Amino acid sequence: MSKRAATRRAARRALLLDLRLGFSTSTRWYALTALFALCSIELAVAGSDFFGIERASLTWADHLALFVGGCEPYVFRQGLIFVPPAGWLLGLLLLAYMTLGYPYRDLMGFGQHALMRASRASWLLSKCAWIVLTVLAFWAIVVAAATVITVLDGAPFSLRLTQGAFATVTGLANVPPGGIGALPFFAGMLGMSVALCLAQMTLAFIVRPSVAFGCLAALLVVSAHTMHPALLGNYLMLARLGGAVPGGVSPLVGLGVAAVLALASVVGGLFFFRRTDLVAKELFA
Amino acid sequence: MNGILAHELSKAFRNRWLSVALAIGCILAIAAAAEAITTVDALYRPMSADGEHYGLDATMFLGLSTASSYGNWMAVNANVPLSSTVFFYLAPLLTAIPFSWSYQQERDSYLAHALLRRTRTQAYGAKAAASFLVGGTVVALPLVLNFIIISCFLPAYMPQYNECNYTGMFYDSYFSWFFYNAPLVFVALFTLLDFCLAGCWAVLCLAVSTLFRNNRVATLVVPYLGLLAWDYLVPTVVFANVQGFSTDLIHCMMATHFSDPPEPLAAAALLVALPAISFVLFLCERRRDVL
Amino acid sequence: MNVIARDITKTFKDATVLDHVTVQIPAGRVTGLWGINGSGKTMLMRIICGLVRPTSGEVLFDRKVLGRDLAHPLSTGALIEGPALLANRTGFDNLRLIGMINGTATDRDIRRAIAQVGLDPNERKKFKKYSLGMKQRLGIAAAVFEKPDLVILDEPTNALDTSGVEMVKRVVAAERERGAAVLMACHDKSVLDAVADHVYCMEAGRVVREEDPR
Numbered sequence: 001m002s003k004r005a006a007t008r009r010a011a012r013r014a015l016l017l018d019l020r021l022g023f024s025t026s027t028r029w030y031a032l033t034a035l036f037a038l039c040s041i042e043l044a045v046a047g048s049d050f051f052g053i054e055r056a057s058l059t060w061a062d063h064l065a066l067f068v069g070g071c072e073p074y075v076f077r078q079g080l081i082f083v084p085p086a087g088w089l090l091g092l093l094l095l096a097y098m099t100l101g102y103p104y105r106d107l108m109g110f111g112q113h114a115l116m117r118a119s120r121a122s123w124l125l126s127k128c129a130w131i132v133l134t135v136l137a138f139w140a141i142v143v144a145a146a147t148v149i150t151v152l153d154g155a156p157f158s159l160r161l162t163q164g165a166f167a168t169v170t171g172l173a174n175v176p177p178g179g180i181g182a183l184p185f186f187a188g189m190l191g192m193s194v195a196l197c198l199a200q201m202t203l204a205f206i207v208r209p210s211v212a213f214g215c216l217a218a219l220l221v222v223s224a225h226t227m228h229p230a231l232l233g234n235y236l237m238l239a240r241l242g243g244a245v246p247g248g249v250s251p252l253v254g255l256g257v258a259a260v261l262a263l264a265s266v267v268g269g270l271f272f273f274r275r276t277d278l279v280a281k282e283l284f285a
Numbered sequence: 286m287n288g289i290l291a292h293e294l295s296k297a298f299r300n301r302w303l304s305v306a307l308a309i310g311c312i313l314a315i316a317a318a319a320e321a322i323t324t325v326d327a328l329y330r331p332m333s334a335d336g337e338h339y340g341l342d343a344t345m346f347l348g349l350s351t352a353s354s355y356g357n358w359m360a361v362n363a364n365v366p367l368s369s370t371v372f373f374y375l376a377p378l379l380t381a382i383p384f385s386w387s388y389q390q391e392r393d394s395y396l397a398h399a400l401l402r403r404t405r406t407q408a409y410g411a412k413a414a415a416s417f418l419v420g421g422t423v424v425a426l427p428l429v430l431n432f433i434i435i436s437c438f439l440p441a442y443m444p445q446y447n448e449c450n451y452t453g454m455f456y457d458s459y460f461s462w463f464f465y466n467a468p469l470v471f472v473a474l475f476t477l478l479d480f481c482l483a484g485c486w487a488v489l490c491l492a493v494s495t496l497f498r499n500n501r502v503a504t505l506v507v508p509y510l511g512l513l514a515w516d517y518l519v520p521t522v523v524f525a526n527v528q529g530f531s532t533d534l535i536h537c538m539m540a541t542h543f544s545d546p547p548e549p550l551a552a553a554a555l556l557v558a559l560p561a562i563s564f565v566l567f568l569c570e571r572r573r574d575v576l
Numbered sequence: 577m578n579v580i581a582r583d584i585t586k587t588f589k590d591a592t593v594l595d596h597v598t599v600q601i602p603a604g605r606v607t608g609l610w611g612i613n614g615s616g617k618t619m620l621m622r623i624i625c626g627l628v629r630p631t632s633g634e635v636l637f638d639r640k641v642l643g644r645d646l647a648h649p650l651s652t653g654a655l656i657e658g659p660a661l662l663a664n665r666t667g668f669d670n671l672r673l674i675g676m677i678n679g680t681a682t683d684r685d686i687r688r689a690i691a692q693v694g695l696d697p698n699e700r701k702k703f704k705k706y707s708l709g710m711k712q713r714l715g716i717a718a719a720v721f722e723k724p725d726l727v728i729l730d731e732p733t734n735a736l737d738t739s740g741v742e743m744v745k746r747v748v749a750a751e752r753e754r755g756a757a758v759l760m761a762c763h764d765k766s767v768l769d770a771v772a773d774h775v776y777c778m779e780a781g782r783v784v785r786e787e788d789p790r
Contacts, residue, residue, distance in 0.1 A: 074365075076365060078452070078453075079351075079363055079450055079451045079453035081362055081365055082365060084374065086513055090513040094510060097510060101503065105502075209502045210502065211305075213502075214309075214375055214378050214379075217374065217378070217509075218371050221370060222367060222371060225367050288676050288677045289676075289677045291676045292673060292676040296673065394660030395662065397627055398660065398674045401625055401649055401653070402648065402677045402678050405647075406647075574628040574629060575628065
C-alpha cells in the first residue's frame, strides 16, 4: 500500500474511532437533551394558553421552533433590567457543552496516538466531523421531542410557522394567515449552531475550553439583548425571524454567515495546528 | 490549621487564572461604567440644551436617583448597561475559574502532601475556605471598581424613594432602606452579599468537582448549566404560584429585579443551601481512598 | 519513631491487592520493599500514608493507630508514584509552599535538601520545564526537606542516571544516620541490597520472603 493510501486509511479509522469514543462518552447527555427538549417544548406550548392560543392550532414546525422561542429584544426603560430567556440559553449552552470537552480532552490524551499515525489535518477534520454529527444528533432529538408533543396535542404536521407560535414569544410579529415556511429558519438554525460549535472548538484549542464556552455564553446573552444581524445568536431565535418580525434577521443571511464562520473556524484550526507544539499542557480547562 | 490555610490561600491567590477571571470581570465592570455614564449623558444632555436642568438645579424634574453614582452602580443598574448583565450572567463561571478545579487536579497527586500533614477535614476545609475567598473576590473587586469609576463621573445624589420605578429599588428589595438612607452602606452591604454568594458558589463548584474524574471542563460548566436549569425550571414548575421566592443565584446577586423583588429569605436560603450541599459532597469524598 | 503496618488487607470489589501483609519500619533503619509491578508495594505505601483505608489491619505509629488515635501520619515525608508538584512554580517555591503546612522547615532546610539531591536551589525554571530526572530529584527533596521521622520513597531511582542512583543511596543513608525510619520500594534489587537493612519481598499482594542484605 502506498504511503498516501496508508495515511488516508489511518485517517478514516481515526474518524471512526472518534465517532465511537465521542458518542460513547455522551450517551447520558443525549438522554438529558431528550428530557430537556420535552420539558422545554411542553412548557412553551403550555404557555401559549396564556396568550389565548389553542395548543392544537400550533403546527409541528411551531412546536419545534418554540424550543428556540427566545424573547423580544430589550427596549430600554430605566429600572427595568434585562433578563435573557433562560430556556433558550440553557438549550443552546447544553449543545455547546456537549461539543466542548471531547476534542480538547482527546488532544491532551488519547488522541495523541491518532496524531502519531495520521496527519494533524485529518485529526482536526475528524473532530469537525464529530462536532457536525453531534449537533445533528442533538437537533434530531429535539425534532423527536417536538414530534411526540405534536402527536399528543393532535396538532397538524405542517412545516408552516403560524402567528400563534410567534405570539407566545413576541408581540411584534405579523404573520400572514397561511403562516410562513419554516425550512429556511430551521436550516439557518442548524447551520449557525454547527458554525458556533466549530468556532468554540477552535477557540478552545487556542485559548482554553472554559474561556471558549464563556465567550459563547456572552455572545448569546448579548444576542438576546439586541436584535442585529452581526449578533449571531439572533439566527437561533424564533422571536427574531425576519419576514415575521419587523427588523428581524434573514435566515438565509444566517446560513451564509454560518458557512463563512464554519470555514474560518476550520481553516483557523488547521493553521493553528500546523504551527503549534503539541506538548502535554496542564489539563486545566 | 493556619499552615494549611496559608498553603491553600497562597495557591489560590498566586494563580494566573485568578488574574484572568479578574481581568474579564474588571473589563466588564469598566464597560458597564462607561455605558452608564454615556447613557446618563445622552439622556440629560438634551434637557440641559433645552434649558431644563436636572439634578439639584432642576426646576421641574429632579431625576436624582438615575443620574447618581448609586443608581448607576452595576448591582443597581438603573440605566441598564448591557455589560453588567453579561457580568452577572458570567459571574458563576468566573468565580469557579480560579480555584474550583484545584481539588480535581490535585486529588491523584499533589493532595498527598497536604493529607500527610493534616487531617482530611483540615485539608478540605482549607481548600474550601480558599475557594470561597477567591470566588468572592472575583465578583466583589469588579463591583468596587465599577463604583469607583462611576463615582468619578456621576454625582452622589441621595436616591429618592419616589423615583423607585426608575431605579427598580422598591421597599422590599434587598437592603432598600440603606439605599435610600445610607447608600454608601448599601454599596458595602450588597458587595458583601455578592461576595458571600459568589464564594458559596465557588465552594459548591469545588465540591461538585469531587464527582468528576479528570474532567475539568465539567467541573466549571456543569454546575453553571445546573444553575441555568434551576433558574428556568424551578420558577416555572415548582414555584409557579409563589411570588418573589426566586432562589436564582444570578438574580440574587443583582439589587434590582425583573418582576417581584425576591424575598430576603431567598438569598438567605442560598447562603445556607449552597454550603450545606458542598458539605455533604465533601463528607462523601472524605471517605474515599486517594488513589 | 517505629511504624508497623500490621496484617493489612485491601480488596477492591473482586481483587485482593494486599493479603495479610505485616511490615515493620523501625527508626534508624532502612526497610526495603521489593517486587514486580502489581505486587502491592505502592498500595501498601499509600495505606501507611493514610491515603487509602485498609479493608482490615492497622498501621501503628509508635503504637498509635492511624485512623483511630491519629487522623493523619505523624511526621512523614513521601514520594509515591512520581513527584507531585505544582507545574507553574520553581522547585524552591514548591517546597516552600509544602513547608507552609507544618511551618517547621526553614528556607535554609529547603535549600539544603534541594542541593542534597543535586539540583540548584536558585534555579528559576518552573517545575513544568524540568526534565524527568530533575522532577524525580525534586520529589525526593520534597520527601526529606522537613526532616520527617518517617520517609517513604516509592521507586526513587525512576528516571535517574547512575549519578542519580548514587545520590539516592547517599540521601537514604543520611536519613538513616539522622534516625529516621525509611521505607523504600524499588524494583532494582541491587539498590536495595546496597542500602536496605531489611527487605520484604512481595508477590501478588503478599510478603513471600524477608531478607537482611547488609
